[in-house]
Amino acid sequence: MASLAGAGRVLLIGDIQKALLDAGQVDRYPCEVRTNILEGIDAAARGRFVAVGIVMAGATHQLGAALQALRDGTKARILLLAQMHEEPIARRFVGTGAADKLADAYLVCPTCLASLCSYAGIGPGLEDRGQKTEDGRPTTEDGSALNPQFTVRNPPSGVFLADVEQRIRHLERLATTDDLTGLKNRRYLWEFARQILEHAGQTKGRVTLLVFDIDNFKHYNDVYGHLTGDEILRQAALLMRRCCRSHDVVGRIGGDEFAVVFWDDPYRGAGDVERERRAATAEHPSAAILVAQRFQKEFGHADLHLLGPGGEGVLTISGGLASFPRDGATVEQLFERADLALRDAKGGGKNRIYLVGPACTSGSNHASPSEIGEIHIG
Amino acid sequence: MARDKTSPGACLIVVGAPGGELVRTLVQLAREREIDAVPCENVYAAVVAVAQAAGRRVLVVGPLQELAVETGAFLGISAARAVPCCCLLDPGRAAGSQDLLAALRANATIVGAVPEVRAVLRDWLAPAEPPSAPRRGRGAPPAKRSVREETYEDLRATEAELSALLG
DSSP: OOOOTTTTOEEEESOGGGTBTTGGGGGGTTEEEESSHHHHHHHHHHSOOSEEEEEOTTOTTTHHHHHHHHHHHOOSEEEEEEOGGGHHHHHHHHOSSSTTOOOSEEEESSBOHHHHHHHHTEEESSSOOSOBOTTSOBBOTTSOBOOTTEEEOSSOOHHHHHHHHHHHHHHHHHHHBOTTTOSBOHHHHHHHHHHHHHHHHHHTOOEEEEEEEETTHHHHHHHHOHHHHHHHHHHHHHHHHHHSOTTSEEEEEETTEEEEEEEOOTTSOHHHHHHHHHHHTTTOSHHHHHHHHHHHHHHHTOBOGGGOTTOBTOOOEEEEEEEETTTOSSHHHHHHHHHHHHHHHHHTTSSEEEEEBSSSOTTOOSOOTTOEEEEEEO | OOOOTTOTTOEEEEESOTTSHHHHHHHHHHHHHTOEEEEESSHHHHHHHHHHTTTSOEEEEEEHHHHTHHHHHHHHHHHHTTOOEEEEOOTTSOOOHHHHHHHHHTTOEEESSGGGHHHHHHHHHSOOOOTTOOOSSTTOOOOOOOHHHHHHHHHHHHHHHHHHHHO
16 A cells, blocks of 8 residues: 555644644654644645644634635544634634635544544544554554554444534533523633633733623512522523624633623734724723623613513613733732722612723823723613 | 646745735736646645645745745745745845845745746746756857856855855
């Protein structure tokens, strides 16, 4: 049989340390690694890999062009290895329409090589193609010995892959989603915020955190019962999700407390980002304030039949906003500052959102921590 | 026009904006010479085109800034595959020293204007001389170096100078 580079193997492109928990074990798997994206595309186009996994981190601006080249240059399955904050972008590349489907699937990182190999159609020896080395170990198509615990399914079964993907997605959902509201849970939100702050620190990006809760929620729970309370939480979640931009992350921290992470989408055109940055640096977090105000207004007009005929317009929220890097450099600091602003909003009479520091005036980069600017009274 | 007999299976890969002067001119030149031209919008597409043209005579032409992206990885790959590259300098923009170094290390030809590519193309299409061709007779003048060779020599000297400057 002719030797084909990469046959039956997975090609990993990029800094795998950023994507894989067990990157140091890569030699034990049927994988090849290229840290440079162009060398990776070159290897993919010349070899016959089962799948190509591309680490999104660090490939922000050229990712579309690189994926298009991979799509044109190889028949391998293309898997994106996305950080949490890159998930919305990865979803966009995976797409549903055939025309813009530049990748076949994505995995949220950190992940592990076993999961990656499962996605690629390489798994614990279920199906043996019959090729073995002299000492009986299974081989790849180019005759090199494969780790005995792995066998390439040839061809990868679409049904099997769909099943594995579905199971992994299901487990991911369970681990990261709040089952009552369908929003992201506290664990996800915290980790996402940590990652996005790290990213923003490197790219001079902007991140704003909104923490809010429903005023007098305990009262509704006590008077109307917990089922009604749950329904209020679901309505709040739905409305907030609708008010936010697609890449903002909304989560439920616990009880009736929610949080939203607003951030700059780095995958928009560089011109757009630069224009916006020039126009709004001094006014940040203007987008977050607009969303918060829209949500406050919508929630105030929500018609909750469960609360009886007078159920419309009785619900209000209070919130606090804190921005990176002005109000804090870490997740802990931002949550603490936003929570402090929330408590001040409660103390100030509820139904309002407070912004840490003076409210969006130009040249307000040196806000004193004690200053709380009110941005809206419902 | 009969197919250029000196360039069987030759393939010209042109990297640049679709519809730009460079791509239009070179595609036209390739058509005149009856060689295949593969326009690529960026180096990511070009690296695939180079891989797909394995076994053929290939020349890559494109703006230096584009060919040298990713710290010159494309130029490095081309050099490793013995695929010559021709980098076009943007007259309206100073070339980065790192880009220039990457081009020099990859033995790429550097030109300052699109019409200059014509000479590079002509040299590339000329039949290659055997590496150690004996001189034809006593007193015969030494073989004249091609424009391409002259350029390489010049560029090697420049690299030494640049290295000295940059430490």
